[in-house]
Amino acid sequence: MNKQANSRGGRGIEWCDYTWNPVRGCQHGCRWTMPDGSIAECYAETIAERVAQKAYPQGFEHHYWNPLALEQPLKLQRPSRIFLDSMSDLMGNWVPDEQVERVLAVCRQAEWHTFQLLTKNAPRLLQFNFPSNVWVGVSAPPSFMFGRKLSLQQQSRMIERQLDVLSQLSVPIRWMSIEPLSFDIAPLLVASDLEWAVIGAATNGRREFQPEPAWIEHVLQVLDAHGTKIFFKGNLKWKPWREEFPLPFRSHSEGERSAVGITA
Numbered sequence: 001m002n003k004q005a006n007s008r009g010g011r012g013i014e015w016c017d018y019t020w021n022p023v024r025g026c027q028h029g030c031r032w033t034m035p036d037g038s039i040a041e042c043y044a045e046t047i048a049e050r051v052a053q054k055a056y057p058q059g060f061e062h063h064y065w066n067p068l069a070l071e072q073p074l075k076l077q078r079p080s081r082i083f084l085d086s087m088s089d090l091m092g093n094w095v096p097d098e099q100v101e102r103v104l105a106v107c108r109q110a111e112w113h114t115f116q117l118l119t120k121n122a123p124r125l126l127q128f129n130f131p132s133n134v135w136v137g138v139s140a141p142p143s144f145m146f147g148r149k150l151s152l153q154q155q156s157r158m159i160e161r162q163l164d165v166l167s168q169l170s171v172p173i174r175w176m177s178i179e180p181l182s183f184d185i186a187p188l189l190v191a192s193d194l195e196w197a198v199i200g201a202a203t204n205g206r207r208e209f210q211p212e213p214a215w216i217e218h219v220l221q222v223l224d225a226h227g228t229k230i231f232f233k234g235n236l237k238w239k240p241w242r243e244e245f246p247l248p249f250r251s252h253s254e255g256e257r258s259a260v261g262i263t264a
């Protein structure tokens with residue numbers, strides 16, 4: 001597992017303490033069109049193919065199964081928020097059911113942790129029973145998947161489908177990563193009942209592109225009306241700042257397991 005915060009003040013992925021990848025590699029081929037017309041590739045793909053090639057000898061699109069990683073959360077005693085599948089999509093159609101079940105069995109066993117699952121393949125969520133310590137989330141669609149461009153209409157339909165799937169799950173926390181917030185998504189969320197949403201800006205390398213202020217205002221209005229907790233990614237420029245977590249929350253303070261909410 002990879003710890004996110006470091007002693008130099010770096011926070012990594014701010015909304016989790018660790019990333020955990022018993023499954024690695026992804027075939028979704030996500031790409032985003034930036035406001036300046038440039039195309040950003042998936043961050044995990046960049047890491048896999050430029051920084052961590054040794055761990056991805058057959059490229060990022062290959063499916064890697066690492067059963068030795070299954071024990072890692074069990075060895076970590078401190079209750080933590082663990083991003084499950086930062087370098088893959090556990091719900092990808094290429095991941096065998098048996099492997100998904102083995103990962104979920106570890107989540108169930110490591111009941112002191114919170115596992116934060118994100119997928120772009122929401123329909124497959126309906127195949128599994130998730131332990132209550134797994135926060136089940138969907139990512140807002142990119143501009144391209146599987147080498148094909150997604151029109152705004154197709155992205156909107158995908159979001160509607162994602163939210164419909166989430167509404168059918170009986171899990172305590174359903175959430176959405178809206179990163180980047182690249183259009184006025186608020187009308188699509190009016191009927192949502194998300195417990196948590198992470199909102200971020202668009203980035204391509206070091207270049208950041210902030211969402212239109214009206215898009216942020218609208219999405220906050222809609223989500224606040226539902227009582228959805230909000231977490232801003234560090235790349236978003238907005239005030240007042242919000243880093244909230246949903247209830248019930250297992251504090252990552254050692255030994256403290258009460259259900260609390262945090263607003264920074």
Ligand code: SF4
Pocket residue numbers: 026027028029030042043044045086087088089120
């Ligand atoms: S689903 Fe996630 S890991 Fe896979 S290509 Fe898209 S952004 Fe990257």
